[in-house]
Amino acid sequence: KAGVTQTPRYLIKTRGQQVTLSCSPISGHRSVSWYQQTPGQGLQFLFEYFSETQRNKGNFPGRFSGRQFSNSRSEMNVSTLELGDSALYLCASTPLNRGHGYTFGSGTRLTVV
């Protein structure tokens, strides 16, 4: 079965612009979570969606937002980009059964210039 698909893989944006990243979870999985990875802060949780509802949110400013559609695909948006938003953004599909790991996509590498 298909894994987690994130698009685009790479993105270069200018400060002040906004960006939208997409994540399609494993078929049948209803929960998606997003993480930001930077060399300085490591992997940090952004938010989690389950059945189109945000179930949990990390400690990020309001410029970071997300949503989930009825087909479980999720998007995250970052407005008014800052240089510090340059990072690898990873999306994970939550397992249905205990003992299974969260499956991550390949990530979107965002560079803000």
Add this chain to the structure above:
Amino acid sequence: AQKITQTQPGMFVQEKEAVTLDCTYDTSDQSYGLFWYKQPSSGEMIFLIYQGSYDEQNATEGRYSLNFQKARKSANLVISASQLGDSAMYFCAMREGRLGSQGNLIFGKGTKLSVKP
């Protein structure tokens, strides 16, 4: 607050030898899950092994085993017979609560493992 600590920023191991990557965690929850992930330079996060807080036996998956010491709040990853392809970053992570509840993972800072030929 929940926390994951990986005290080894980098480690070297000789090919075919075993290596242990340390992980300690802090949580006040009784129900939690512990995970290890491998991240090669390509950036993808590869799930290696899972241990539930109520699992009495240590988890094993092929060459990977998890040395779970609940009282000491440690969940060390043991890789047996290291291979050159094992060179990567390794992250320990924890999910508090039952599967199906708020499901975010808390990650450690990671350990960079280098396997020498």
